[in-house]
Amino acid sequence: MTVTSRPRGSEAGSLETGRLGASPGGPPSRRPAVRSRRLPVAKRPRADSNRSGHGDASTPPRRGRFLVGLFLPLVLLATWQLIAVSGLVPAYRLPTPASVWLAGLDLAGDGVLAGHIAISTQRVLIGFAVGSLFGLVVGAIVGLSRWASAFAGPTVGAFRAVPSLAWVPLLILYLGINEDSKVLLIAIGAFFPVYTTVAGALRHVDGHLVELGRAYGLSRTNLLLQVQLPAVLPTVVSGLRLALAQAWLFLVAAELIFSSMGLGFLLSDSQNNGRIDRLFLVIILLAVFGKVTDALIGVLEKYLLKRWS
Amino acid sequence: MSITSVPPRTSVPALGVSIRGVARSFTAADGSIRRVLRDIDLEIGAGEIVALIGPSGCGKSTLLRQVSGLDRPSIGTIAIDDTRVTGVDLRCAVAFQEPRLLPWRSIERNVALGLPPGTDRAAGAARVGELLELVGLSGSRSLRPRQVSGGMAQRASLARALSRGPGVLVLDEPFGALDALTRLRMQDLLLDVHAAEPATILLVTHDVDEALYLADRVVLLGQDPDGPDGSSILRILPVPGVRPRARGDATLAQLRGELLEGLGVDSRHQTAAPHRTSKATATSTARDSR
Numbered sequence: 001m002t003v004t005s006r007p008r009g010s011e012a013g014s015l016e017t018g019r020l021g022a023s024p025g026g027p028p029s030r031r032p033a034v035r036s037r038r039l040p041v042a043k044r045p046r047a048d049s050n051r052s053g054h055g056d057a058s059t060p061p062r063r064g065r066f067l068v069g070l071f072l073p074l075v076l077l078a079t080w081q082l083i084a085v086s087g088l089v090p091a092y093r094l095p096t097p098a099s100v101w102l103a104g105l106d107l108a109g110d111g112v113l114a115g116h117i118a119i120s121t122q123r124v125l126i127g128f129a130v131g132s133l134f135g136l137v138v139g140a141i142v143g144l145s146r147w148a149s150a151f152a153g154p155t156v157g158a159f160r161a162v163p164s165l166a167w168v169p170l171l172i173l174y175l176g177i178n179e180d181s182k183v184l185l186i187a188i189g190a191f192f193p194v195y196t197t198v199a200g201a202l203r204h205v206d207g208h209l210v211e212l213g214r215a216y217g218l219s220r221t222n223l224l225l226q227v228q229l230p231a232v233l234p235t236v237v238s239g240l241r242l243a244l245a246q247a248w249l250f251l252v253a254a255e256l257i258f259s260s261m262g263l264g265f266l267l268s269d270s271q272n273n274g275r276i277d278r279l280f281l282v283i284i285l286l287a288v289f290g291k292v293t294d295a296l297i298g299v300l301e302k303y304l305l306k307r308w309s
Numbered sequence: 310m311s312i313t314s315v316p317p318r319t320s321v322p323a324l325g326v327s328i329r330g331v332a333r334s335f336t337a338a339d340g341s342i343r344r345v346l347r348d349i350d351l352e353i354g355a356g357e358i359v360a361l362i363g364p365s366g367c368g369k370s371t372l373l374r375q376v377s378g379l380d381r382p383s384i385g386t387i388a389i390d391d392t393r394v395t396g397v398d399l400r401c402a403v404a405f406q407e408p409r410l411l412p413w414r415s416i417e418r419n420v421a422l423g424l425p426p427g428t429d430r431a432a433g434a435a436r437v438g439e440l441l442e443l444v445g446l447s448g449s450r451s452l453r454p455r456q457v458s459g460g461m462a463q464r465a466s467l468a469r470a471l472s473r474g475p476g477v478l479v480l481d482e483p484f485g486a487l488d489a490l491t492r493l494r495m496q497d498l499l500l501d502v503h504a505a506e507p508a509t510i511l512l513v514t515h516d517v518d519e520a521l522y523l524a525d526r527v528v529l530l531g532q533d534p535d536g537p538d539g540s541s542i543l544r545i546l547p548v549p550g551v552r553p554r555a556r557g558d559a560t561l562a563q564l565r566g567e568l569l570e571g572l573g574v575d576s577r578h579q580t581a582a583p584h585r586t587s588k589a590t591a592t593s594t595a596r597d598s599r
């Protein structure tokens with residue numbers, strides 16, 4: 001009975017993130033400012049040449065930063081422990097960190113937890129890959145061709161406006177409760193951030209550079225490969241980052257609603273059985289996995305930004 | 310500056326350019342039509358160097374864009390070597406008013422973008438290397454555009470245009486961002502390259518002395534105060550003497566005066582004495598109006 005009420009809660013969350021990924025203003029930041037043709041070339045700003053420098057006094061060194069980032073979780077953990085043992089909150093509402101740890105060990109013991117994690121990770125990765133690949137292709141077509149943009153832009157925009165969880169009943173009806181429907185839902189979630197950022201970024205590639213490519217006789221393909229794609233690459237990676245966050249979001253939604261395995265299922269199962277320690281465990285695991293995969297893309301992003309600009 | 314060798318060119322010989330009855334108008338956002346250029350007629354012989362001079366905003370860059378085929382005239386035709394220009398014309402190599410380097414490529418790879426398609430890898434690398442040497446960037450070959458100065462970027466852009474070995478070289482204020490000394494060097498470099506592998510050169514400059522030093526003819530573009538809207542050719546001045554000319558040649562003094570007057574520089578601002586002061590005046594005046 002509670003099964004129906006829970007998805008609604010996560011839907012609100014998805015709406016929020018969905019808007020984030022689909023901000024209508026096009027690409028974040030990369031849009032070249034309107035260029036003044038009159039400016040003497042020598043005045044070209046070269047401000048960001050030392051943005052990535054390490055010498056900046058106000059930023060702590062790398063190791064220090066890592067340690068500083070570790071501080072808050074430790075404080076949270078300590079506070080949690082204090083409140084839990086103080087008896088302020090009854091144990092069936094707030095487990096102790098130790099009991100969560102034990103629940104983890106317990107689940108890990110017979111390989112159940114690993115199974116849940118594996119299936120969830122697999123769904124996220126496949127859904128993310130499929131969704132972002134389509135997002136990349138459709139976004140490139142719509143971003144590069146005015147005709148395609150006029151033709152397909154409004155339609156894709158309308159589909160984007162549908163809160164993605166609204167597809168769930170239809171997906172279940174058409175595909176059944178199986179891997180396909182779950183992966184497809186995740187793919188839908190990953191598609192839009194990539195589509196939006198790629199299309200927007202390609203539309204706003206510096207016209208001067210595109211014209212340069214034309215002047216030197218680059219074919220359409222070469223123009224795309226040598227000028228337009230490299231110009232949007234950093235933006236594309238941040239689109240991928242958003243898409244990955246969306247993928248995790250839709251994974252949990254899918255597994256909460258229609259699944260018998262995975263971390264989302266573990267959540268709903270624990271709720272039904274009153275296993276608050278497992279609920280905490282899964283939430284912590286989701287935080288860790290989400291953060292780790294995000295950090296992986298973050299590393300890629302950093303590398304590209306360094307190489308590319 | 311003298312150079313020992315100019316890298317062997319791989320492509321076409323110099324080609325003549327004819328501009329016939331060209332006009333270009335732009336439609337503003339409010340629907341009104343603004344004519345920038347009108348009645349431009351100019352025949353440029355193969356291997357000739359023509360300097361285009363005129364006040365800021367008079368349409369010099371626009372005219373260059375017509376020649377290179379990046380833009381089409383509203384009226385009239387452009388032909389290179391008697392073949393009509395209908396789209397981007399690969400017999401031309403352009404150095405834009407801005408350096409326009411690809412930020413994710415090294416200087417070297419940016420210059421290599423100019424190589425004619427199908428250039429042999431080793432030959433291309435050799436030519437790029439020599440051109441970088443010529444424009445004084447061999448020490449910066451692996452830097453990215455954001456790591457070099459505006460003047461260095463402009464030299465890279467010039468090297469990129471030269472690497473094409475074009476029939477027509479279209480240069481929009483190629484030395485605008487350079488200090489006085491580098492500017493003189495680059496002028497000599499351009500003449501050396503031109504002597505070794507003649508190309509027809511059409512270049513825009515705001516520097517009267519530069520025009521007189523480099524060009525066979527100087528074309529003064531501007532709005533005729535008594536004529537209809539749109540810049541036209543106000544004057545074409547053939548420059549006497551063979552290159553390399555002595556800088557500040559006395560026989561050029563009168564031409565300089567005429568050009569400065571054509572640019573609207575008050576005669577009080579002109580000095581009779583050596584070119585250095587008058588050059589500074591001319592340059593700064595032309596730039597001040599930007």
Ligand SMILES: Nc1ncnc2c1ncn2[C@@H]1O[C@H](COP(=O)(O)OP(=O)(O)OP(=O)(O)O)[C@@H](O)[C@H]1O
Nearest residue numbers: 038335345364365366367368369370371372406599
């Ligand atoms: N694509 C365009 N659309 C509308 N107007 C344009 C366009 N390109 C140029 N113009 C107008 O044409 C005029 C001439 O521009 P152009 O860039 O050719 O000047 P210029 O002589 O090269 O000036 P400068 O010496 O400052 O470079 C300007 O008034 C400009 O506003």
Ligand SMILES: [Mg+2]
Nearest residue numbers: 369370406481
């Ligand atoms: Mg110009």
